[in-house]
Amino acid sequence: MRKEPNLERRIVGRPDAGRSLQDFLAAWLGVSRRAAKAVIDGRSVWVNRRCVWIAHHTLKSGDTVELAHAVMAAARRPVARREIAPEDRKHVRVLAEFGDFLVVDKPAGLLSADDPHSVEAILREQLGDPAIQAVHRLDRDTTGCLLFARSEAAWQAAVEVFKTHLVQKQYRAIVVGRFAHPHVTVDAPLDGQSAISHVTREAVGDEASFLRIRIETGRTNQIRRHLSSIRHPVVGDRMFGLKSARDPRLMSVPRQMLHASALELPHPTAKGETIKAHSPLPADFRATLKLFGMGKR
Numbered sequence: 545m546r547k548e549p550n551l552e553r554r555i556v557g558r559p560d561a562g563r564s565l566q567d568f569l570a571a572w573l574g575v576s577r578r579a580a581k582a583v584i585d586g587r588s589v590w591v592n593r594r595c596v597w598i599a600h601h602t603l604k605s606g607d608t609v610e611l612a613h614a615v616m617a618a619a620r621r622p623v624a625r626r627e628i629a630p631e632d633r634k635h636v637r638v639l640a641e642f643g644d645f646l647v648v649d650k651p652a653g654l655l656s657a658d659d660p661h662s663v664e665a666i667l668r669e670q671l672g673d674p675a676i677q678a679v680h681r682l683d684r685d686t687t688g689c690l691l692f693a694r695s696e697a698a699w700q701a702a703v704e705v706f707k708t709h710l711v712q713k714q715y716r717a718i719v720v721g722r723f724a725h726p727h728v729t730v731d732a733p734l735d736g737q738s739a740i741s742h743v744t745r746e747a748v749g750d751e752a753s754f755l756r757i758r759i760e761t762g763r764t765n766q767i768r769r770h771l772s773s774i775r776h777p778v779v780g781d782r783m784f785g786l787k788s789a790r791d792p793r794l795m796s797v798p799r800q801m802l803h804a805s806a807l808e809l810p811h812p813t814a815k816g817e818t819i820k821a822h823s824p825l826p827a828d829f830r831a832t833l834k835l836f837g838m839g840k841r
Contacts, residue, residue: 550796550835553610561605565589565596568603573619580619587782588615590795594788614798636666639689640821643814644698645679647807647821650690652799652828656681667692680706683765685780688715688804688823701812706762712808715757715767716746716825718801718832719776720786720794723753730770734763741770751791752779752836756805767802778802779832793835801832 560568569580569589580599583589587597590610603609637649650656650663657664657678664678679691679702693699705711723745730741740760747754753776757767768784771777777785780797789795803825811817825833833839 550613551610551792552613552616553608556603556605556607556609558605560603563603564599565591565601565603565609566599568609572609573616575619583611583615583619586615588612588798590789593790593795595782595786595795597782610792610795612796612798618798636663636670639823640819642811642817642819644694645702645812645819646692646694647819648690648692649823650682650687650804652685652687652826655684656690663690664692679703680762682804683768683800683802685799686802686804687826687829689713689807689821690804691807691809691819698813702809705809705812709760710810711762712806713759713762713804714806715759716803716805716829717755717757717767717771718779718829718836718838719753719755719771720779720789721751721753721776722748723755723776728774730774732770732773734766734769737761737763739763739766739770741767743771747833747838749833749836749838751793752838754833754838768800779836797832797835799828801829803829 554572565584566577566580569583570577573580584597584599587595588611589596591601592608639647639649648663648667655662659665664676668674668676673694675695676692677699679693679699682688682690691702693702726745728743730743733739738761742758744756745753746756759766765784768778768781772784779794779801781800786794804823806822808818808820811819
C-alpha cells in the first residue's frame with residue numbers, strides 16, 4: 545500500500561485487536577482518552593478508508609487506521625496550549641473599515657462569536673473595543689469575510705439589512721468529484737425554509753473541483769448541505785461530506801475547504817454607501833487546490 549505524504553497510517557496488530565478506537569488512538573498518539581475522543585468526534589479518523597466517529601468502535605487485527613498529519617499534530621499539543629493556542633491569539637486581519645463597521649478575514653478553527661477564544665473576543669481585545677459584535681456567523685472551519693459592528697445601534701441596523709435580499713455573499717469551495725456543469729442553481733428548502741445557492745465551476749482537477757457559490761439565503765450550513773445533496777460535498781467536511789473514500793488525498797485534508805471570498809451590502813447607517821470586501825484564498829486552501837492538480841490561484 546503506497547504511503548501518502550499527508551497521512552499517517554497504522555495497521556492494527558493482534559495485541560490491539562478487540563480494543564476500542566479511542567484506546568487505540570490514545571496509545572498511538574500518546575494522549576489522554578479525552579483528547580483521543582475529541583479527534584474521533586471531529587470526524588478525522590478513517591478505518592479501512594471509512595470515516596469512523598464512534599469512540600467505542602472495536603478494531604480488528606489487520607484494520608488500517610489513518611489520520612492526517614495536521615490532526616495528529618493538533619491532538620499532541622499540550623492541553624494548556626490547545627485551549628489558548630498561540631494562533632488563536634494572533635492578529636486578526638481587518639480587510640476594510642466603514643465607519644461603525646469592519647470586515648475581517650476570519651481564520652479557520654475559531655468560532656465567530658459567543659466564545660472566549662472567538663474572533664469576536666480576539667477582535668475586542670486587539671482593538672480595545674468591548675462593544676464590537678459579529679453581525680453574522682461563519683462555521684468554525686470556514687474562512688473569509690466576516691462583518692462586525694462597533695455599537696449596538698449599528699449592529700441592529702446591520703441585522704435588519706441581513707434580513708433582506710440585498711446582501712451579496714460569495715464563497716469558494718473545493719468539492720469532491722469532477723463537477724460536470726458550468727453552472728447549477730440549487731433551490732432546495734432547508735429546515736422548512738427556502739434556500740437558494742448558485743454554483744459556478746471554476747476549475748476541475750484530479751478527483752475534485754473548484755467552485756464559486758453565491759447564496760441568496762443564509763440557512764445553517766446551507767452551502768455544505770446543498771453541495772452534499774448534489775453529490776459534490778465539500779472536501780474535508782466531516783459532517784456532510786464523504787463517509788468513505790478510495791482516494792487517500794480526500795482523507796488528508798484536515799478541514800472543510802470553504803471560504804467566504806466576498807461580501808457586499810448597502811451600508812446600514814450611511815444611505816447611498818456600500819460595504820464591500822474581498823478575502824484572498826488562505827494558504828491551506830491554495831495547497832489543497834494544488835494537491836488535486838488545480839495549481840495556483
